[in-house]
Amino acid sequence: MRTFAFVCLLLGFVGVATPRRHRVAQTDRLPVTLYYEALCPYCMEFVTTQLSPSMVRLDRLPYTDLKLIPFGNAQSDAAGNVTCQHGLQECELNAWHACILEHHEIAESLKLIACMMRGKKNRLDKCADRYRIDVADVKNCRQTRQVNDILQKYGEETAKVSFLGVPAIALDNIYDADLSANLTDHFDSFFCAAYKEKFQKKLDKCE
Numbered sequence: 375m376r377t378f379a380f381v382c383l384l385l386g387f388v389g390v391a392t393p394r395r396h397r398v399a400q401t402d403r404l405p406v407t408l409y410y411e412a413l414c415p416y417c418m419e420f421v422t423t424q425l426s427p428s429m430v431r432l433d434r435l436p437y438t439d440l441k442l443i444p445f446g447n448a449q450s451d452a453a454g455n456v457t458c459q460h461g462l463q464e465c466e467l468n469a470w471h472a473c474i475l476e477h478h479e480i481a482e483s484l485k486l487i488a489c490m491m492r493g494k495k496n497r498l499d500k501c502a503d504r505y506r507i508d509v510a511d512v513k514n515c516r517q518t519r520q521v522n523d524i525l526q527k528y529g530e531e532t533a534k535v536s537f538l539g540v541p542a543i544a545l546d547n548i549y550d551a552d553l554s555a556n557l558t559d560h561f562d563s564f565f566c567a568a569y570k571e572k573f574q575k576k577l578d579k580c581e
């Protein structure tokens with residue numbers, strides 16, 4: 375009885391407190407975390423041909439809690455100096471990605487980052503134009519801060535996981551090398567299978 379009253383109270387409160395546009399049914403979201411770096415060819419291929427098509431074209435994003443961690447195999451020393459696998463240019467691009475992620479929600483961030491990963495130069499302006507996204511805040515972030523500072527939190531996230539190489543993909547907050555390899559080559563079908571297993575629900579356009 376008491377639980378019931380509490381739930382009613384809570385629902386009443388949520389009903390009052392939540393603006394109308396937020397009152398859509400909450401979907402179950404499967405956490406996906408991608409550890410990657412800007413210039414690694416397999417990362418570029420994975421993001422542009424697997425992750426982005428699945429999230430955007432097949433509309434998995436609303437069913438995912440997607441996190442991008444642009445640090446990859448970089449190393450951070452005791453003084454906080456970051457050294458990237460593909461050199462300074464990579465640290466620089468990773469920092470641009472990090473600034474995008476800090477200032478835009480994940481749907482816009484993924485669009486910009488996937489677009490940037492179609493090339494090795496900094497394509498931010500071109501990509502921002504293509505999707506008509508204002509990136510002044512991103513530029514301000516990059517221009518007012520040091521790369522080491524921008525990348526620090528991603529270094530800390532990365533240090534919690536021991537992966538074998540990038541791209542490395544954790545599903546439901548667990549990194550498993552075999553599953554990560556499967557996801558790298560066939561992202562959507564393994565995502566679908568994991569989603570179904572966890573939530574007992576088959577998403578649209580899943581086999």
Ligand SMILES: *[C@@H]1O[C@H](CO)[C@@H](O)[C@H](O)[C@H]1NC(C)=O
Pocket residue numbers: 451453455
């Ligand atoms: C960190 O990097 C800066 C700039 O490259 C350099 O001057 C400094 O000596 C480095 N610090 C350490 C502890 O490596």
Ligand SMILES: *[C@@H]1O[C@H](CO)[C@@H](O)[C@H](O)[C@H]1NC(C)=O
Pocket residue numbers: 550552553556
């Ligand atoms: C990876 O895929 C192979 C081939 O489909 C399968 O046999 C294996 O069980 C998969 N491993 C994981 C952890 O999903």
